[in-house]
Amino acid sequence: MTKEIRRIITEYGRLSVDITALPVDADLYQAGMTSHASIDVMLALEDHFDVEFPDGMLTRSAFESITAIEAALLKLRAEAAVR
Amino acid sequence: MSVSVGRDQAFLDAVRHIADAHAAPNADQVDREARFPAETIEALREERALSAFVPGELGGGEVSFQALASACFELGRRCGASAMVFAMHQIQVVSIVRHLQGADWFEEYLRSLAAEQRLIASATSEVGTGGDMGRSVAAVTPGEDGMCAFEKQAPTVSYGAHADDLFVTLRRGPQAEPSDQVVVLARKDQTELEPTSSWDTLGMRGTCSPGYVVRASIAPGQVLPTPFPKVSAESMVPVSHILWSHLWLGIATDAFERARAFVRAAAKRDPGTPPPVATRLSHLMSELSLLRAEVSSGLAEFLDASGEPGRERLSTMASALRVNNLKIAASEQAPRVCQGAMGVCGIMGYKNDTPFSVGRHLRDTMSAPLMLANERIHQTNASLLLIAKEV
Ligand SMILES: Cc1cc2nc3c(=O)[nH]c(=O)nc-3n(C[C@H](O)[C@H](O)[C@H](O)COP(=O)(O)OP(=O)(O)OC[C@H]3O[C@@H](n4cnc5c(N)ncnc54)[C@H](O)[C@@H]3O)c2cc1C
Numbered sequence: 042m043t044k045e046i047r048r049i050i051t052e053y054g055r056l057s058v059d060i061t062a063l064p065v066d067a068d069l070y071q072a073g074m075t076s077h078a079s080i081d082v083m084l085a086l087e088d089h090f091d092v093e094f095p096d097g098m099l100t101r102s103a104f105e106s107i108t109a110i111e112a113a114l115l116k117l118r119a120e121a122a123v124r
Numbered sequence: 125m126s127v128s129v130g131r132d133q134a135f136l137d138a139v140r141h142i143a144d145a146h147a148a149p150n151a152d153q154v155d156r157e158a159r160f161p162a163e164t165i166e167a168l169r170e171e172r173a174l175s176a177f178v179p180g181e182l183g184g185g186e187v188s189f190q191a192l193a194s195a196c197f198e199l200g201r202r203c204g205a206s207a208m209v210f211a212m213h214q215i216q217v218v219s220i221v222r223h224l225q226g227a228d229w230f231e232e233y234l235r236s237l238a239a240e241q242r243l244i245a246s247a248t249s250e251v252g253t254g255g256d257m258g259r260s261v262a263a264v265t266p267g268e269d270g271m272c273a274f275e276k277q278a279p280t281v282s283y284g285a286h287a288d289d290l291f292v293t294l295r296r297g298p299q300a301e302p303s304d305q306v307v308v309l310a311r312k313d314q315t316e317l318e319p320t321s322s323w324d325t326l327g328m329r330g331t332c333s334p335g336y337v338v339r340a341s342i343a344p345g346q347v348l349p350t351p352f353p354k355v356s357a358e359s360m361v362p363v364s365h366i367l368w369s370h371l372w373l374g375i376a377t378d379a380f381e382r383a384r385a386f387v388r389a390a391a392k393r394d395p396g397t398p399p400p401v402a403t404r405l406s407h408l409m410s411e412l413s414l415l416r417a418e419v420s421s422g423l424a425e426f427l428d429a430s431g432e433p434g435r436e437r438l439s440t441m442a443s444a445l446r447v448n449n450l451k452i453a454a455s456e457q458a459p460r461v462c463q464g465a466m467g468v469c470g471i472m473g474y475k476n477d478t479p480f481s482v483g484r485h486l487r488d489t490m491s492a493p494l495m496l497a498n499e500r501i502h503q504t505n506a507s508l509l510l511i512a513k514e515v
């Protein structure tokens with residue numbers, strides 16, 4: 042999953058640094074991701090993983106690092122499995 | 125009556141009195157001469173209103189946020205510029221109070237703000253980023269003496285020449301990205317303001333808001349511990365939009381009152397036949413009601429979300445959309461109501477020296493759509509709408 046997230050951020054995050062060198066807990070906004078770019082990332086994640094982030098999850102901090110994104114996706118999957 | 129309700133009531137009574145006794149009689153001169161509403165701000169100081177929102181343990185009045193919003197409305201009814209100065213100061217105070225995380229320097233600062241009734245101006249916009257507050261050019265730059273320096277080209281600093289301290293957004297450091305911002309509070313004795321432009325505007329003339337190059341040297345402890353994006357989403361943006369809309373509503377309400385007085389005077393002159401403009405006044409009332417409803421629901425939703433532990437909801441995109449929409453709607457509706465009032469009063473409203481003059485109201489509220497350009501906010505909303513679910 043981390044690999045796929047990295048690929049999506051590379052494509053849509055418009056970072057100012059090389060993402061392959063970025064630790065999973067690095068702050069993506071500090072790495073140059075703008076709010077506009079973060080929305081493209083969210084859309085691409087929803088599309089790729091076939092999920093919908095509910096409004097309560099759509100916060101800046103939920104998408105601030107690869108780890109945070111992975112946690113959000115896992116939470117959504119767990120919730121979907123229960124349903 | 126609980127203690128907090130009693131506190132709010134006493135504060136609002138005092139503000140209402142200041143609005144009538146100081147803001148109203150000076151409003152025309154403040155506007156005409158584009159001068160700072162010194163009498164009103166001095167009276168607010170005497171009532172300790174500049175520290176009204178500061179917690180009691182730090183020497184402040186600890187009134188509720190609703191009370192601050194009502195105070196902006198009351199001042200707006202009498203003098204738009206005075207209300208705007210008060211509102212901007214409070215935006216800075218609320219942002220500090222909600223995000224200081226127990227930092228010593230900021231607690232000490234709030235104590236001195238309360239004791240000395242210090243007035244805070246702001247330099248959040250910047251030459252080169254326009255109205256986009258989410259990016260900065262100027263940066264906090266550590267010096268060899270353990271202090272930090274910065275130099276910021278500020279296009280508009282309201283009451284900069286009259287303020288004690290300055291609330292400034294900057295990049296975290298010389299290498300930081302434009303969006304990696306912090307807030308610093310620079311005291312007047314640490315700051316140099318070099319004027320770069322004048323302030324001869326259509327409205328909001330008494331805010332005295334020319335451009336400056338701001339140069340300051342501050343201690344590292346003067347950087348607010350909470351990163352600016354969080355301060356912005358949870359406090360600065362919603363609080364700005366709520367307090368501004370309250371004062372715009374105040375201005376529009378007074379314009380409506382003047383139109384109503386005009387119609388009543390006409391009705392008295394010719395009893396038996398309702399004046400034809402009476403129907404226009406009724407139309408205007410509907411427009412004012414829309415504005416009032418938008419402003420009060422915006423406030424209620426913010427209070428709800430602020431009351432939740434962690435205030436997480438304020439950081440959601442749905443919440444950003446909501447508060448952005450309050451700004452757009454209120455900033456467009458307020459000048460519409462003022463223009464409608466002018467339509468009712470006719471030439472008596474257009475003239476600057478009648479009891480029914482609404483020119484200042486119209487000019488003051490015309491700043492609302494460009495104080496953070498609505499088109500820019502629409503563009504942000506357009507991208508938020510792509511991802512938010514329930515709006
Ligand atoms: C009365 C008053 C007091 C103020 N006081 C202060 C203060 O104390 N401190 C402070 O820091 N600032 C202050 N400001 C500045 C304010 O906060 C804004 O930064 C400023 O009004 C925006 O300036 P601008 O119109 O040049 O910028 P921009 O936002 O760049 O807008 C310029 C033009 O471009 C258009 N535009 C911009 N972006 C887009 C887009 N994405 N899509 C389409 N069109 C777009 C806008 O509609 C506008 O016509 C004050 C402003 C006013 C009116």
